[in-house]
Amino acid sequence: MRWPRRWRSAFGSCGVWWLRVWSRPRFASANVLSAGAPNRCANCLAKRLSGPRNPLMNDRLLLGIALDPGLILRAQGMLPDPWQRELLLSTAPRVLLNCCRGAGKSRTCSALALHTALFEPGALILLLSRSLRQAGELLRYVKQAHRALGRPLPARKMTDTQMELVNGSRVISLPGREDTIRAFQGVRLMLIDEAARVPDDLYWSVRPMLHVAQGRLICLSTPFGTRGFFWKEWHDPQADWKRVHVTWRDCPRIRPEAIADERRAMGDGWVAQEYEGSFLS
Structure with missing residues (x-):
């Protein structure tokens, strides 16, 4: 089995041994904090985290x-749904996330962005959306998660549009304009929020940024008609994407009564698009 790059780079020489132990059935559903990580693995991880760390951050917690x-997500008081846990553990290089409103797709992807920044020193993570305000909201979730964890790695620079950690990793939010992002290269993770509403020329211009660093691309959105690259890629059987479809039924926080009220007020088409992930013409 080929372990994910972020795990191999984080754990060094003892990582494969520990991950084999972790994958055994008796550990598969256990919380790593109660399982008790070996000290040598925790120490190895501590050495791999470049830069000064929060002295109050326990090495086993980091592991x-x-x-x-x-x-x-748990540190922020959120219990991950099964689809969230599967996505966070996935190593697929290309992911299309077709989610209903309120499912938690932005929170999930912000956790993935922070995880990449913490455990891949020098990583460049770009957060794109159709507007700077919306991209900034995704960055705000990343900052909230960083604080909730107790700032395991301090921030070297923190602005409204960027968070840079002492290990050299940067998380940058950008508006969905092709002319503002062409200078970035070596992107390790790129998130395109509300991808169904992002212009196609932006999508085509950002793909080359991922090749050098073998970066990941995750497009998250609710549908917006039968148009645009998100709709095309979702329905293209030859496109190599991991497709994740999350409806309101997959989100225990959305009650059937609320959907019934939305259906009464907005109609079946609105519910089909916003809560069931249907592409309507």
Whole structure:
């Protein structure tokens, strides 16, 4: 089995040994904090985290976060749904996330962005959306998660549009304009929020940025008609994407009564698009 790059780089020489132990059935559903990570693995992870760390951050807690990004959501008081946990543990290089409103797609992807920044020193993570305000909202979730974890790595620079950690990793929010992002190269992770509403020329211009660093591309959105690259890629059987479809039924926080009220007020078409992930013409 080929372990994910972020795990191999984080754990060094003892990482494969520990991950094999972790994958055994008795550990598969256990919380890493209660499982008790070996000290030598925790120490190895500590050495791999470049830059000064929060002295109050327990090494075993860091190992737990490295193994299970879902702990980033738990630190914020959120219990990950099955689809969220699966996405956070996935290593697919290309992901299309077709989610209903309120499912938690932005929170999930912000946790993935923070995880990449913490455990891949020098990583460049770009957060794109159709507007700077919306991209900034995704960055705000990243900052909230960073604070909730107790700032395991301090920030070297923190602005409204950027968070740079002492290990050299940068998380930058950008508006969905092709002329503002062409200078970036070596992107390790790119998130395109509300991808169904992002112009196609932006999508085509950002793909080359991922090749050098073998970066990941995750497009998250609710549908917006039968138009645009998000709709095309979702329905293209030859496109190599991991497709994740989340409806309101997959989100225990959305009650059937609320959907019934939305259907009464907005109609079946609105519910089909916004809560069931249907592409309507």
